[in-house]
Amino acid sequence: MxxxxxxxxxxxxxxxxxxxxxxxxxxxxxxxxxxxxxxxxxxxxxxxxxxxxxxxxxxxxxxxxxxLTTNESSFFRDGKPFEHLKKLLPRLAAARPPGQAIRIWSAACSSGQEAYSIAITAAELGAALSGRRVEILGTDLSKEMLERAREGIFTQFEVQRGLPVQMLVKHFKQEGTRWRITPELRAMVRWQSFNLLDDLRGLGRFDVVFCRNVLIYFDAPTKSRVLAALAGQVAADGVVYLGGAETVLGLTDRLVPAAGERGVYEPARQAARVG
Ligand SMILES: C[S@@+](CC[C@H](N)C(=O)[O-])C[C@H]1O[C@@H](n2cnc3c(N)ncnc32)[C@H](O)[C@@H]1O
Known part of the structure; x- marks a missing residue:
């Protein structure tokens, strides 16, 4: 070439x-x-x-x-964000009026493991969410990945990566050598083709955003732009989770690291913002 x-x-x-x-x-x-x-x-x-x-x-x-997209993913990838989410969701539920769903976005969801891990986390919390519904949106640029995610069927190899066995038997049904997510969990997630470079405002407000292991492929100006746009879509008491190799530092002041947590970012308070 x-x-x-x-x-x-x-x-x-x-x-x-x-x-x-x-x-x-x-x-x-x-x-x-x-x-x-x-x-x-x-x-x-x-x-x-x-x-x-x-x-x-x-x-x-x-x-x-x-x-040319890299679609590597796994259930409960890196563990920590999902442990954090488990503590965060009851707090968010308590802060929301009854009847208002908690909205979570898996931006760059690939084949769906991230969104289904969120669904499992919410389902396992059960009564701790005081009846609040959790709505999950999974988006990706890759239509092929979205099709796979929507199907909700995973190979033995895929479920062995990160999914505790008791969660596997509880939330999946075995079909030959593959595993299908239960209809209840599947119904918690909506899938949509979406490019992170596009205007995010049409997606509405989210309480929680997972934008993990995608910014690593972008240059600094693109990362800055996407992070600032994400910050604009997150509730004031919500959070953004980034991947282990990703940060907001030097890229935007609209998100700040959550105290004592890695990979967890909160919208900066208006008054604290520089510029
Ligand atoms: C490595 S996967 C990350 C999957 C999941 N978030 C995780 O951490 O396991 C990166 C995903 O980003 C998607 N992607 C790349 N560029 C994108 C863009 N501009 N808009 C939306 N998705 C994009 C790819 O299609 C791919 O599925």
Whole structure:
């Protein structure tokens, strides 16, 4: 692939998704886009760049971007955020009027493990939520991942990663070698295709946002923009969870680290904000 083709393809991916592909990622393009190239009978990455420069390339462009997302996920990933959520939810429930649902957003939800881990956490709290409903929204750029998430079926390997066995038998039904989430938990989550670079305001306000292990793929200005937009959608007493390798420091002053917690951020109080 010529440097010109690489720059063009990487530029397209960045504009469409925020994902930054550094010059050493040529091999990744080759391996991840191989199946798509073969299916479309496109000779290689230079030929793909040529096709995408032309008209009527929208569907192919979207397909390329999706193929370049990293969709790694697992149940109760990193543990800590879900332990924190377990303590937070009863507090939020007590602070909300009866009849008002607690809204939680799994932004960049991939194949759904994060959103279902939230659903399990809420279901296990039961009476501690004083009858408050928990509504979970799972969104992702990848339509393929959303389909998988919506289906709610996981392999033995997937459920073995992070899901305690008593939760597995309680909240999933075995179907051959795979496990299907119960209809009750599935009904707690709504799935929607959504790009984090788009205007978040249409999604409404959330009490809790999980935006984990996606900002790592963005450059600093994009991270800043997304974090500031997220802060605008979170309730004043709500929180944003970020991944272990992600932070708000140096990126936005609209979210501040929660005292004594890693990966947990709260909306900054108006008066405390700089600038
Ligand atoms: C590594 S997964 C993280 C999944 C889950 N949050 C977790 O921590 O286990 C990253 C996800 O971000 C999604 N993604 C990447 N860029 C995105 C964007 N601009 N808007 C929405 N989702 C995006 C990818 O499709 C992928 O499913």
């Amino acid at each position: 010529t440097p010109d083709s690489f720059n063009f393809l990487a530029g397209l991916v960045k504009v469409r998704s925020g994902i930054v592909l550094t010059a050493d990622k040529g091999y990744m393009l080759e391996t991840r886009l191989g199946p798509m190239l073969r299916r479309e009978a496109i000779a290689g990455l230079d030929a793909l760049a040529l096709r995408l420069r032309g008209a009527k390339a929208e569907a192919l462009t979207a397909e390329m971007v999706e193929a």
